[in-house]
Amino acid sequence: MSDRNLFSVKMRAGKDEAGTLRHISGAEKIITEKQVCPCVSALIQRGLHHDKGEADFLNVKIEKILPEEIEYLEALPVTTVEVDNWQEGLREVDAFLEEIHAPGIDAIKPFLDQTYAMRGAMLLDIRNLVRLEPDSDRGIRATYMDRERDEKASFTNGKNHYEEAVVLATKVVNCPGIVGEICISDDPDYVTGYVASKEGGYRRITKLKETGSENGGRLFLFDPNQATVEEAIAYLQTKRVIVRNIIRLPETEPKRMNPMQVLAERNTLLKEKNLFRTMKTIESAQGAHITMDGREYVLLASNSYLDLTAHPYILQKTAEALAEYGAGSGGSRLTTGNTILHEKLETKIAQFKETEASIVFNTGYVANLAAISALMREGGVIFSDELNHASIIDGCKLSKGKTVVYKHNDMEDLEKKIQENPCEFGLVVSDAVFSMDGDILNLPAFVNICRKYCLLSMVDEAHATGVIGKTGRGIVEHYGTDCKPDVLMGTLSKAIGGEGGYIAGSRILIDYLRNTARGFIFSTSLSPVVMAGNLAGIEVIEREPERVQNLQENVAFFCRCLQEEGMDIHSDTAIIPVIIGDEKKALEVSDKLLDAGFYISAIRYPTVAKGAARLRVALMATHTREELQKAVKLIAAVMRDA
Ligand SMILES: *Cc1c(COP(=O)(O)O)cnc(C)c1O
Numbered sequence: 001m002s003d004r005n006l007f008s009v010k011m012r013a014g015k016d017e018a019g020t021l022r023h024i025s026g027a028e029k030i031i032t033e034k035q036v037c038p039c040v041s042a043l044i045q046r047g048l049h050h051d052k053g054e055a056d057f058l059n060v061k062i063e064k065i066l067p068e069e070i071e072y073l074e075a076l077p078v079t080t081v082e083v084d085n086w087q088e089g090l091r092e093v094d095a096f097l098e099e100i101h102a103p104g105i106d107a108i109k110p111f112l113d114q115t116y117a118m119r120g121a122m123l124l125d126i127r128n129l130v131r132l133e134p135d136s137d138r139g140i141r142a143t144y145m146d147r148e149r150d151e152k153a154s155f156t157n158g159k160n161h162y163e164e165a166v167v168l169a170t171k172v173v174n175c176p177g178i179v180g181e182i183c184i185s186d187d188p189d190y191v192t193g194y195v196a197s198k199e200g201g202y203r204r205i206t207k208l209k210e211t212g213s214e215n216g217g218r219l220f221l222f223d224p225n226q227a228t229v230e231e232a233i234a235y236l237q238t239k240r241v242i243v244r245n246i247i248r249l250p251e252t253e254p255k256r257m258n259p260m261q262v263l264a265e266r267n268t269l270l271k272e273k274n275l276f277r278t279m280k281t282i283e284s285a286q287g288a289h290i291t292m293d294g295r296e297y298v299l300l301a302s303n304s305y306l307d308l309t310a311h312p313y314i315l316q317k318t319a320e321a322l323a324e325y326g327a328g329s330g331g332s333r334l335t336t337g338n339t340i341l342h343e344k345l346e347t348k349i350a351q352f353k354e355t356e357a358s359i360v361f362n363t364g365y366v367a368n369l370a371a372i373s374a375l376m377r378e379g380g381v382i383f384s385d386e387l388n389h390a391s392i393i394d395g396c397k398l399s400k401g402k403t404v405v406y407k408h409n410d411m412e413d414l415e416k417k418i419q420e421n422p423c424e425f426g427l428v429v430s431d432a433v434f435s436m437d438g439d440i441l442n443l444p445a446f447v448n449i450c451r452k453y454c455l456l457s458m459v460d461e462a463h464a465t466g467v468i469g470k471t472g473r474g475i476v477e478h479y480g481t482d483c484k485p486d487v488l489m490g491t492l493s494k495a496i497g498g499e500g501g502y503i504a505g506s507r508i509l510i511d512y513l514r515n516t517a518r519g520f521i522f523s524t525s526l527s528p529v530v531m532a533g534n535l536a537g538i539e540v541i542e543r544e545p546e547r548v549q550n551l552q553e554n555v556a557f558f559c560r561c562l563q564e565e566g567m568d569i570h571s572d573t574a575i576i577p578v579i580i581g582d583e584k585k586a587l588e589v590s591d592k593l594l595d596a597g598f599y600i601s602a603i604r605y606p607t608v609a610k611g612a613a614r615l616r617v618a619l620m621a622t623h624t625r626e627e628l629q630k631a632v633k634l635i636a637a638v639m640r641d642a
Contacts, residue, residue: 007063009028073170111131300617303463311540320532329342389460441475
């Protein structure tokens with residue numbers, strides 16, 4: 001590839017963030033004319049679909065280069081220095097600095113640290129440690145360089161970081177005045193860095209920073225006795241350089257770690273952050289009172305809001321089903337696992353939710369995963385509230401669609417995001433009652449926006465069913481039937497007191513899910529016993545509307561008591577969050593309450609945001625006023641002491 005014209009191709013992709021352009025990817029090549037089209041196409045692909053975000057600005061520049069403008073350089077020889085940690089890595093850098101007669105690492109490190117915020121490199125005078133780049137925010141960039149390519153090279157949109165680094169280092173250390181380079185990647189997962197000089201070659205150092213750190217930068221060490229700053233900058237920014245004979249990295253086996261040791265270290269890390277979880281063991285049925293370690297506690301943490309798990313009618317119905325159908329279902333619903341009880345339950349749910357049909361899944365978690373991933377195919381967009389339950393988030397991740405998160409219960413932001421993300425098929429999904437804050441979705445506005453933009457609306461009623469609405473039918477009853485979402489998801493495991501999840505909606509929707517939802521198709525159905533319990537649970541809610549009423553009155557009473565204690569807390573649902581903030585403190589408060597006989601869970605990251613740890617009080621229909629009052633007094637006292 002000598003005596004002919006070559007072309008320099010450069011691509012830069014950026015993202016508009018509130019008026020400022022954030023760099024997301026860039027690349028350059030020097031190639032023959034024939035290679036220009038495939039190369040540009042690969043670079044555009046890279047720019048458009050980058051891990052760091054979708055570009056909304058892309059600049060491609062193509063320039064002719066004359067043969068006589070090109071300087072060919074032999075690639076620096078490459079060596080690898082294995083170190084155990086980054087501190088040891090820095091000692092290697094120190095040895096390198098001595099070789100090139102520069103000041104030691106203690107003097108250089110503060111400058112290296114300053115490069116982390118810069119896009120380009122720092123040019124540092126090693127005689128008197130003065131920074132020489134004209135624009136100290138941007139730094140200096142080396143450009144117009146590539147490795148020698150063979151004529152028939154194909155272009156992928158991938159990036160060979162190693163080759164690009166050797167090309168760059170080779171050009172840099174051949175630059176007049178530059179005696180060495182130090183480079184650390186800003187990729188948090190890539191901890192290998194390098195030092196380079198003409199004499200020492202390209203020296204990879206396997207650890208130069210902590211894993212997870214985004215602190216990366218580039219330092220050019222300059223000797224003013226050898227050239228002027230202008231000469232150096234001109235060379236870096238305009239000289240056309242092609243690097244020959246880059247040594248391929250030997251395919252090194254990744255150093256395998258002992259898997260159990262890795263897991264043990266991860267556990268230790270969780271413990272250090274107060275995020276390690278242990279379980280309490282309950283020795284009685286789930287109810288307003290439970291037994292643990294032989295002692296009785298008032299349970300103010302359960303999702304069994306109507307206290308139905310041991311209701312006599314449900315016990316009777318499950319016992320009958322057990323005797324008649326046995327303990328297991330023996331197959332998936334589409335094969336042998338579909339009994340008359342499964343179908344009865346689905347009819348009952350549809351009737352209770354006033355929809356045409358319903359479909360039952362093994363858990364609420366699976367219902368969200370299976371339904372969202374089945375509904376959303378490639379090219380579609382899901383709009384999801386930022387505080388949605390983990391099962392919705394995981395459903396979005398599993399789907400092939402794009403997920404756009406909007407601000408919590410903020411219908412203006414939702415509409416803005418919809419306008420910004422046009423699509424042929426879109427889904428808007430939200431918790432009806434938010435599981436950690438206990439607030440209620442603005443359903444009328446939500447449904448109106450979905451209708452206006454012709455988007456499928458989906459609401460998760462895990463904490464709404466049996467809790468809100470005059471007779472506990474959930475969020476549609478709470479607001480009025482003219483704002484019914486297309487997809488009503490819920491769980492049978494909370495207020496209904498049983499097990500399983502469901503989706504209720506139109507017959508078209510349910511037919512579709514039965515045929516496409518993998519969590520439905522590829523899992524053995526819940527046992528008929530569980531179906532009988534669920535069915536009985538819904539019947540009890542219908543027959544004993546006073547349970548829902550009691551729960552709602554308990555909520556109002558409990559909040560009033562909190563307010564009387566000076567805590568500004570309000571809730572219209574069975575979930576009443578008492579925000580503490582610090583993870584450790586939340587645990588301490590929860591432990592003290594437990595000592596006093598009240599079981600109230602502390603909720604921490606990742607269930608809620610870091611630093612937003614809280615007590616999550618969950619009320620039941622069967623708590624007495626006395627118990628609630630006592631709990632409030634205790635919470636107030638413990639919070640004051642903490
Ligand atoms: C609990 C919950 C689920 C999952 O339901 P399970 O039946 O417990 O698997 C889904 N969504 C929300 C909002 C929940 O709180």
